[in-house]
Amino acid sequence: MSESRWAGRVALVTGASRGIGEAVVRVLVELGLRVVACGRDEARLEALAAELGEAVWPLAFDLRDLAAIEGAFAQVRARWGGVAVLVNNAGLGKDAPLLSGASDDWRTILEVNVLALCVCTREATADMLRAGSGHVIHVSSMSGHRVPGGGGGVYAASKHAVRALTEGLRRELRAARADGVRVTAVSPGYVATDFHQTLKGGDPAFARPVDYPMLSAADVAEAVRYALCAPAHVELHDVLMRPTQQET
Template sequence: MSKPRTALVTGAGRGIGRVVAQRLSSAGYRVVLTARSRDQLEATASECPEQTLVVPADLTADGAVDGLFAEAESGFGPVDVLVLNAGAGSSAPLPRVTDTDWQQQLDLNLTAPFRCLRRAVPTMRQRSWGRVVAVASVASKRGEPYIAAYTAAKHGLLGLVRSAAAELAGTGVTVNAVCPGYVDTPMTEASVANIAARTGTDAAEARELLERKQPIGRLIAPEEVADAIMLCVNSSGITGQGINVDGGAIQS
């Protein structure tokens, strides 16, 4: 029997990352789970049918990405599938975005994925097979008010995906992005709370505002994002794409 392939999922403690980890495990992958919270990672691991490896890490810290991959390779071997899901948003009017705010958004949403991709590619190329899927955002493709730093980082992430896909075409390694709209996750709940606090509306009204941003009139389910991610994992013919999962908000 051939050795099971290894998948690494960042931001695997909750939301989209948890669902993707479950899907990959159910498909027979051994999954390395990373996020900042060990408790959340352990909860994800308990829902995965195949063997998992829990590696808590802050991927923005110096040396964290190299340490993560060293543990993954020591425990399971080279990473075959890399799902770059960890990320966070912040909102503020442009004049109030501090240098620290700006750098935090770039560090988490762009630099950490770049470091993971850089670390994963050599062994994928050597083995002539690999799948990289970054969870970007519709903010990778359009600008919206009050999220300048997040939008800039996500535009950069999509650019990284496209460049890497072009460089790796023909090697057996594919690189794609999935670009969700507002997803029913704890990150969106934080956005709801922020909107409610800023505008004086209640949480239900703030949530409805985000639901209306999708033409289908509701938030996207994490499982729907996972569907697109697994499509990229399972297909060798899809690469260099930014696949929208946004209820029709951006047509491409």
Template sequence: MTAHPLFDISGRTALVTGSSRGIGLALARGLLEAGCRVVLNGRDGERLAKAAAELPGDVHTAVFDVTDGASVAAGIADVEERVGPLDILVNNAGMQLRAPLLEFTDSDWHRILDTNLTSAFLVGREAARGMTERGRGKIINICSLQSEVVRPGIAPYAATKGALKMLTKGMCADWGPHGVQVNGLGPGYIETELTEPLVKDAEFSAWVRGRTPAGRWGRTEDLVGGVLFLASPAADFVGGQVLYVDGGMTSVL
């Protein structure tokens, strides 16, 4: 039995930001396995090269700072000249800073805002210039469970992810008429290098498992199917939505 042609994205060019490790690397691997030509992005060229060497298929790297407008414009132009016009963009670059809100510094506020929200605006805008001209394209913003709910100590992170959800809807409104579908993917609690301290925290892990109908932490590979769907022709009439891949956590009290 072969896959339905609506899910065929072979031969398409995809850029995944923040993809030298963790969720971004897993999504890049999934797109490669689906037959895409994939560009890994990050600020550390050595780390990107190492990640690319471990991946199968047609993989490229692009070193640029997603929080700097001039760097983004030059980076996207270079990718499209060197690799080809972008068909798929996954805005995955992000970070977490945990602190009580009364103790959260101005500099950390701006840092998390730039990394989690401004980067998606900058990279999305540059990628959409070509996509809207060509009349086709898929943009997937990696939102979060915290686009909907929040725990103490992560209010700034939740603010950025809630805003990213609304930026996703705004991009859909502006670019949908030009043939570009913009949607979000909302991971729940996923085991990664960055969440390892939380995974190892017995009390917190017990809370996650008890709070999640699926009864476990998510794995990075759990997110791949959602990205492949949103990047495919199967999602041509899906716009401005966030697909939560959270084991059901957002559905229960």
């Protein structure tokens, strides 16, 4: 597919204030899309928009507020028309093992990684079905394909849910004969972002969980580009990607 398929159309990226989401925004702008960059950190979103120009609209809200999600999509419809590309990227882990974790931490993981993703998907696919085309991309994880040790059970459960939601959406779209709307998951292993530090309550000692080269956020964003730019009849289902030295 040429880049022109998406030029001028609208994308919404969650978790765009840093890490993988920020890198995805850069790729989407390169593809000619106008991008609604979402997150909670308004200052970082504003800085990204200042750097990339009018193609980026920073929109700050908390994904745990489901009414705020609906409000954001309504704003996008009113100002830019509907969303053609949704990148459900926002997500987090917590140091919250099943034997001892805090209930609120489990709730936050499930609210952001699963429930908000569902609401964003429903709102965006309504726009895509009206337009007859679109692409939903979930940033999932290798933890959606196997369960790591170390207390990551609830995080892995959330990403296994994303795996099921990818196939569930694909089945609904096919049943609706919505052939112009595709769904893809991208499932990375270790990526060098703030994710690991955030998981450990912001402790910088945990910024690098492994001593080998991790994937970069840009590596993951390139997988998003590949999925978006596949020919119209090709639906990439799930891209599993790891650093070459990652064993599990």
